[in-house]
Amino acid sequence: MSRFSVAKAKILDELETILELLYRAERKHARTGLWNVVNPYRPGAKPEQMAVWLKGARRGAFKDFAGDVKGDAIDLVAFGLQGSIDDASRMAAVEWIEDRYGLKSMSPARREQIDRESQARRQAAEARDKRRRETSIGKARRFFFSCSERLIGTPADAYLASRNIEISKVPNLGRSLRFRADCEYWMLEGRPQIPAMVSAMVDAGGRIGACHYTFLKPDGSGKADVPKAKLMFPETTGLVIRLTNGTSGLPAEDAAAQGIAGPCGLLEGIEDGLSGAQAVPDLRMWAAGSLSGLLSVPDHPAVNAWIVFKDNDWGKRQAQQLFDRAIARLKSFGKPVEVVSMPADWGKDVNDAIRSGW
Known part of the structure; x- marks a missing residue:
């Protein structure tokens, strides 16, 4: 399991805490599974312009709808730390996560365990997200015909x-x-x-x-x-x-x-x-x-x-x-x-x- 995979799994586990640390979090939307945050590197940015996905297979992904910044969980931390997304900032994000959560001293066996647990969580999240979408679509169809x-x-x-x-x-x-x-x-x-x-x-x-x-x-x-x-x-x-x-x-x-x-x-x-x-x-x-x-x-x-x-x-x-x-x-x-x-x-x-x- 690569350093990036381990770091990304940890980010997804600790996502809400990391958002509080790196971004000015505004509010969660239970219905859509989004959390509005403020882009700290764009003057005059408003919270409704940038969102992080908290649920399903997209957990940890983010997008600034008023700009062209978007990415996955690693990119989210990279941008929060340095205001840019490139190879250097991504590596800095991985090192920050490793230092914060003591991942460098982790044994190979523990890494493999984290990998298995992360995959199981992703699969479960994807299944929940699929069920949620199907339920919501069914609700929309029934409502329209009513x-x-x-x-x-x-x-x-x-x-x-x-x-x-x-x-x-x-x-x-x-x-x-x-x-x-x-x-x-x-x-x-x-x-x-x-x-x-x-x-x-x-x-x-x-x-x-x-x-x-x-x-x-x-x-x-x-x-x-x-x-x-x-x-x-x-x-x-x-x-x-x-x-x-x-x-x-x-x-x-x-x-x-x-x-x-x-x-x-x-x-x-x-x-x-x-x-x-x-x-x-x-x-x-x-x-x-x-x-x-x-x-x-x-x-x-x-x-x-x-x-x-x-x-x-x-x-x-x-x-x-x-x-x-x-x-x-x-x-x-x-x-x-x-x-x-x-x-x-x-x-x-x-x-x-x-x-x-x-």
């Missing part, structure tokens, strides 16, 4: 109308949108029940893997007055919201089975996708749910080209880099990719542009 298919006359209908979207006239609308009058808002103490538009987020095969929630005011005149009106649960990597079915009118799987393929419009937001569908009904319209969601959009045989509508309200180099990575990944599918960028004075996204009358 919501009402009727949107007309609900606060969701009123909300969309306030965004210049007449849902009854959106061509070739899919079946991804539902309404729930008493949706639990889990970000506030007491978990109040609030009306919400609930959207199904599906994988490459069309199976529901998560729900997207837009919490609304009781009359639907706008988003609810809550800390964060749009939430997603559970993990959303590799999922999209299939808003419309394009000119064929067929769900993606049915279209592919009949050998029908067409271009797909790809956006971040639901409102943008519905606005785009009204303006360009021939396109399938899929929403990624967020900028980071664009990075894992699944390919599909019913799509023969991608038209990506780019928001223009970021103002951050990191956001542009993330978008560029998403586009590069889409191009790797071997299909045409076109990016549509709107002038800033038209609004921040497609919905704003259409509402402004362009």
